[in-house]
Amino acid sequence: MISKNTVKFIKSLQQKKFRKQENAFFVEGSKNVTELLLSDFEVTHLLYTDKYFEEQQKLIDTCKGECFQVTPKNLEAAGSFKTNDGALAVAKLKDNSPFDIEKGELAIALDDVRDPGNLGTIIRIADWYGIKKLIFSKETADFYNPKVLNSSMGSFTRVSFFYTELKDYLPQQQLPVYGAFLEGDNIHSKTITEGGIILMGNESKGISDVLAPLVTQKLTIPRFGHAESLNVAIATAVICDNFKRNS
Amino acid sequence: MISKNTVKFIKSLQQKKFRKQENAFFVEGSKNVTELLLSDFEVTHLLYTDKYFEEQQKLIDTCKGECFQVTPKNLEAAGSFKTNDGALAVAKLKDNSPFDIEKGELAIALDDVRDPGNLGTIIRIADWYGIKKLIFSKETADFYNPKVLNSSMGSFTRVSFFYTELKDYLPQQQLPVYGAFLEGDNIHSKTITEGGIILMGNESKGISDVLAPLVTQKLTIPRFGHAESLNVAIATAVICDNFKRNS
Structure with missing residues (x-):
């Protein structure tokens, strides 16, 4: 089960101040979470419904963060979506590292x-x-x-x-x-x-x-x-x- | 002075149901209101601040609807903008009249x-x-x-x-x-x-x-x-x- 404190922590990440302080952000909705899990972002928390589990069991298994099987109501309490019957994930911010543009790029x-x-x-x-x-x-x-x-x-x-x-x-x-x-x-x-x-x-x-x-x-x-x-x-x-x- | 009933009437036009019923809609913000006054829409109410009056006195004079000099607070109470120090206008809906597309158009x-x-x-x-x-x-x-x-x-x-x-x-x-x-x-x-x-x-x-x-x-x-x-x-x-x- 997911704790009230975790929900509160995720909710706080809607504000830039807390994203900076916690060095974390969240994404919500099945498509966005799936893309996040397939990317090089470091996922620390994954919340998913039964529905998302059925669709993406293998992908969920690859996640190294804390995993919580939750209800859509839990997702809606933690995130910003009015309805979310899929998933929500928390990941670490990337470093603000400068890069150069190559010639021709x-x-x-x-x-x-x-x-x-x-x-x-x-x-x-x-x-x-x-x-x-x-x-x-x-x-x-x-x-x-x-x-x-x-x-x-x-x-x-x-x-x-x-x-x-x-x-x-x-x-x-x-x-x-x-x-x-x-x-x-x-x-x-x-x-x-x-x-x-x-x-x-x-x-x-x-x-x-x-x-x-x-x-x-x-x-x-x-x-x-x-x-x-x-x-x-x-x-x-x-x-x-x-x-x-x-x- | 603008009456409470007029403010209530304008506010109701945020909903499609009342726009249909009243055959009216509103636009807000200086730019949109100016464009509306320059168009062939039939304006029935014009609410404007001192600031808009200074900028568009001549255009205001051409308006055939009821005109009200108001405060930004009045505009914000009637419309959907958090801040509006310009104008708001109510106009009649246009008929839903079908037209054809010309060849080459x-x-x-x-x-x-x-x-x-x-x-x-x-x-x-x-x-x-x-x-x-x-x-x-x-x-x-x-x-x-x-x-x-x-x-x-x-x-x-x-x-x-x-x-x-x-x-x-x-x-x-x-x-x-x-x-x-x-x-x-x-x-x-x-x-x-x-x-x-x-x-x-x-x-x-x-x-x-x-x-x-x-x-x-x-x-x-x-x-x-x-x-x-x-x-x-x-x-x-x-x-x-x-x-x-x-x-």
Whole structure:
């Protein structure tokens, strides 16, 4: 049986403060938990229902953390989902270790993308387009926020990321930096085959004044109608699609 | 001064049942209200703060509905925003009048897109790509849901739409119907210059079995990584972008 204290511990991980303090986060729902168990994250607690046990008995056996067979009600008490008849797991945070982008490789940098849903969707887009490295400004939403993980649909297990000062990091890489602006080159008539870093800006302010001078290629998604702008995740997808069609 | 009853009336419009009953909906936030006042919607009530009055006095003068100068607190009591120091307006619903798609024109049909955020984002994408006509299955989220209107970022004023049985409507149009499937033609290597209807399916189930046979051209957005799928709004944007780059 699962103790009240364990439920309380998991619940606390909805808040960034406690995730930092405990060096832990949780994911919920069958799909996300399955992806987590198949990944290199270190799982410390696994809570699963009879239903999930029937579906994933072999995978559960591979888990090295504490395992608890529970009811859907237990899962709903511990997590953020209104209904969850599958599983929930707690894992350790990964270290915030910087990495470089190789020549010819494509990466995404986010400058202050605040909405967790947008961040999760961008992670899913990166995973779809085979982009494995993401770099976040310190003000970008927390990767381990349950809303980010849920909207990534399991893709959070297949990307590497770290948080840093982009104004220092971007010049160090000595690579092309692509940014979407209203007055850039038309992305439809440009062939981009080399790698580099796609820089996407904040939901309302776009790319900040500090980072704008670091963009080496300004790009524009051509507009055919009257909307003022596109959502940041939508723009990321359209840029990735245009880059990859030439690769 | 605004009466308690008017505030109560506006608040009730958060629910579809009351929107239908009252034949009315509301929009909130300066940008959305400004777009509404500039559109052909019939505004019946306009609530604005001193701040909005200073910015948009001339536009306020054109409004034929009842006007109330109010405090941000009044706006927050009537609407769904936690903070709103701009405006809120009530307008009449438009008739659910069917229309045809012209030859060579591009339209979007949604088969059971349930999430209001996705619907609003798709409306914004349609407006960006100059697509003016949208057709919704009866199970698609309600256009006048505040979350739909807010995530459309004002684009809701620039599209025409109606709800109908797609299984009857699509064949009547005698136009190409494009649908995204896992085993369709690669959208990157296909040139699509004629118009038609882009059919997008439900968030988890995709295009329904009833409508799948009506798709005349199956398309696939090529995948370069491992995500199982793309969010429906993301896929809509990528398809629109690929169609428009050839137009």
